Amino acid sequence: MKKWILISITALLIIWVVVTINLFNREVVSQEKFFDQAVKQVYKENFHGLVTKKYIDKNNRGRKKIVLDHGAEEVDLVYEKSELYDFIRLNDSIEKKKNTLYLRIKRNDKDTLIILKFENVKGYSNYIHKYDSLRKEISPNVKGVEK
Numbered sequence: 001m002k003k004w005i006l007i008s009i010t011a012l013l014i015i016w017v018v019v020t021i022n023l024f025n026r027e028v029v030s031q032e033k034f035f036d037q038a039v040k041q042v043y044k045e046n047f048h049g050l051v052t053k054k055y056i057d058k059n060n061r062g063r064k065k066i067v068l069d070h071g072a073e074e075v076d077l078v079y080e081k082s083e084l085y086d087f088i089r090l091n092d093s094i095e096k097k098k099n100t101l102y103l104r105i106k107r108n109d110k111d112t113l114i115i116l117k118f119e120n121v122k123g124y125s126n127y128i129h130k131y132d133s134l135r136k137e138i139s140p141n142v143k144g145v146e147k
Contacts, residue, residue: 035127038079038118039101043134047073048095051088068094079118101134 049068057063064085066075075094077085084103088094093106103114118124 031123032127035118035121035124036130038121039131039134042079042096042116042118043101044098045096046098047075048097049073049093051090051092051094054085054088054090066094079120080116081119084114101131 053067095104
């Protein structure tokens with residue numbers, strides 16, 4: 001009887017370890033896939049215009065959004081830290097070209113180029129290195145580049 005209980009406990013412990021490892025591996029893979037999808041989505045985006053409104057969308061998890069040209073276009077910088085949203089001001093001209101990972105912000109006599117980092121995505125530091133070639137597409141001599 002004691003031998004049967006010991007075998008049962010050992011078997012349950014082994015099953016628990018296998019299931020835990022399997023769930024952990026799934027989480028890592030799915031997080032990497034999510035990151036890849038975020039980068040691909042942003043890489044394909046194309047927008048430009050004058051910032052006419054900034055607001056926090058309380059109906060969509062408090063996302064910070066930017067409205068361009070009186071509502072013609074809406075920009076959601078959900079994958080970036082809130083400092084970028086805070087840096088952008090009303091009447092700034094912003095542009096994100098398709099097949100790039102940078103955002104150009106023009107204000108008065110300033111022209112700033114921001115390389116998108118995806119720092120708001122869980123585990124970004126584990127995956128961002130895969131996209132170094134896309135992030136280095138800007139000449140290092142461009143004035144105002146932040147890395």
